[in-house]
Amino acid sequence: MDGKGMIRLPDKVRRILQVLRENGFEAYAVGGCVRDSILGREPSDWDITTAAAPQQVKALFGHTVDTGIAHGTVTVMIGKEGFEVTTYRVDGSYSDGRHPDSVTFTPDLKEDLCRRDFTINAMAYSEEDGLVDLFGGMEDLSRRVVRCVGSASERFHEDALRMLRAVRFAAQLGFSLDEEAAAAIRAQAGDLRKVSAERIRVELEKLVTSPDPGMLKTAWETGITAVVLPWFDRMMDQVQNGSHHIYSVGEHTLETMRNIRPDRLLRFTMLFHDMGKPDCAVRTPDGIWHFRGHAAKSAVIAREITDMLRFDRATADKCVRLVAVHSLYPEATPAGVRRGAAQTGPDLFGLFLEVKRADIMGQNPAVQEKKLAWLDKVEALWQEIRERGDCLKVSELAISGSDLIRDGVKPGPGMGRLLEALLEEVLEDPSLNQADLLLERSRQLRQSGGL
Numbered sequence: 001m002d003g004k005g006m007i008r009l010p011d012k013v014r015r016i017l018q019v020l021r022e023n024g025f026e027a028y029a030v031g032g033c034v035r036d037s038i039l040g041r042e043p044s045d046w047d048i049t050t051a052a053a054p055q056q057v058k059a060l061f062g063h064t065v066d067t068g069i070a071h072g073t074v075t076v077m078i079g080k081e082g083f084e085v086t087t088y089r090v091d092g093s094y095s096d097g098r099h100p101d102s103v104t105f106t107p108d109l110k111e112d113l114c115r116r117d118f119t120i121n122a123m124a125y126s127e128e129d130g131l132v133d134l135f136g137g138m139e140d141l142s143r144r145v146v147r148c149v150g151s152a153s154e155r156f157h158e159d160a161l162r163m164l165r166a167v168r169f170a171a172q173l174g175f176s177l178d179e180e181a182a183a184a185i186r187a188q189a190g191d192l193r194k195v196s197a198e199r200i201r202v203e204l205e206k207l208v209t210s211p212d213p214g215m216l217k218t219a220w221e222t223g224i225t226a227v228v229l230p231w232f233d234r235m236m237d238q239v240q241n242g243s244h245h246i247y248s249v250g251e252h253t254l255e256t257m258r259n260i261r262p263d264r265l266l267r268f269t270m271l272f273h274d275m276g277k278p279d280c281a282v283r284t285p286d287g288i289w290h291f292r293g294h295a296a297k298s299a300v301i302a303r304e305i306t307d308m309l310r311f312d313r314a315t316a317d318k319c320v321r322l323v324a325v326h327s328l329y330p331e332a333t334p335a336g337v338r339r340g341a342a343q344t345g346p347d348l349f350g351l352f353l354e355v356k357r358a359d360i361m362g363q364n365p366a367v368q369e370k371k372l373a374w375l376d377k378v379e380a381l382w383q384e385i386r387e388r389g390d391c392l393k394v395s396e397l398a399i400s401g402s403d404l405i406r407d408g409v410k411p412g413p414g415m416g417r418l419l420e421a422l423l424e425e426v427l428e429d430p431s432l433n434q435a436d437l438l439l440e441r442s443r444q445l446r447q448s449g450g451l
């Protein structure tokens with residue numbers, strides 16, 4: 001083998017490989033870390049593959065964790081850092097299109113590399129042997145293609161998730177799909193129905209937060225989104241020729257995703273923000289499409305998808321809230337911005353502005369200039385509001401519910417409405433946020449009735 005010295009292994013990885021080798025077991029760095037090192041990218045983690053059985057690995061290292069012992073994976077802890085060490089294995093047949101019926105360990109590195117999904121993920125490296133590249137992974141790295149190890153159709157038949165993984169690696173690395181892989185996906189994308197929501201979410205998230213979220217279009221063209229995200233296909237079909245738009249709803253969505261930083265919450269918010277449009281589409285006789293009420297509808301869909309894909313609660317809730325408010329246009333005045341922040345919730349207003357900018361960047365360039373000028377102004381005002389610490393929510397009012405109770409107000413919904421009314425006046429004029437003034441004003445409001 002050649003390629004010795006082509007990868008600089010971190011000291012801790014070198015130490016683990018050395019311990020295994022000194023005890024008579026072959027051991028290599030493998031998969032993503034080899035691929036990323038060759039591409040000059042920082043590997044996210046270093047995986048090790050070895051001929052040693054899990055019990056043997058455990059016996060050689062002081063501190064280990066049984067991460068996936070049934071699949072041969074033991075995490076070796078070096079200080080606070082963990083490294084997954086997996087025994088060479090062959091996956092048995094896949095009768096369900098999701099996971100192997102059985103896993104067998106093998107003494108042969110070649111068999112282990114053979115079970116891996118793509119040629120660029122199926123290379124191993126050690127300082128002694130250099131690069132082990134049995135399926136043309138190096139060549140595919142230089143051609144910048146994602147190609148399956150062996151027959152694409154068979155590999156996707158074994159595990160349907162690989163179809164989505166192919167697209168996400170292409171998006172992360174800036175690669176394209178090999179022809180055979182793309183054709184196999186077109187024919188077999190329906191099998192993704194068998195894959196668990198959690199596994200799909202993991203890959204979708206990596207695709208959406210990649211440097212090229214526009215690759216979602218490839219997932220659409222090859223039939224993947226029709227199965228895992230059918231709402232996206234409806235957006236691709238929805239035209240919207242109005243003065244604000246020159247793209248279909250789907251193309252606009254992709255453009256907004258490209259125009260926001262690669263943060264999970266923000267990218268998914270852009271992905272969902274107009275999903276309600278096809279349901280709200282109305283065409284007036286002049287040929288213009290209108291989508292009244294689409295933000296609320298999109299929020300309902302966002303909730304449905306985040307539930308389906310088992311998003312964590314906190315992310316899902318913020319995402320749904322941002323989608324629901326995305327079409328607000330707060331007035332570019334101090335009071336207008338304060339009211340806007342109260343509507344989105346002050347915690348989300350900064351993100352809302354990022355969503356706004358991305359949304360505008362995905363619209364007809366002819367209308368962008370005016371909208372961006374508005375946005376710049378709102379951003380500057382928001383900055384000032386935060387520096388001053390203006391009151392933006394009921395809990396920041398100079399009086400609280402207990403002050404009102406002491407003043408004779410009965411607890412309950414009426415008191416809540418009273419506080420809201422006071423907040424509205426304070427948003428308009430922050431100088432009113434003083435306990436004595438607010439108490440006085442609350443008495444007036446109560447006397448004038450209604451509250």
Ligand code: ATP
Pocket residue numbers: 030031032033044045047115116117118121122159161162
């Ligand atoms: P990342 O940087 O995203 O973690 P990675 O290549 O390490 O990229 P993982 O999903 O962590 O990707 O998988 C680690 C390795 O395990 C892959 O490089 C591949 O060799 C193998 N692998 C993972 N999932 C599959 C699968 N579904 N089918 C076949 N091989 C797989």
Ligand code: MG
Pocket residue numbers: 032044045
């Ligand atoms: Mg990995």
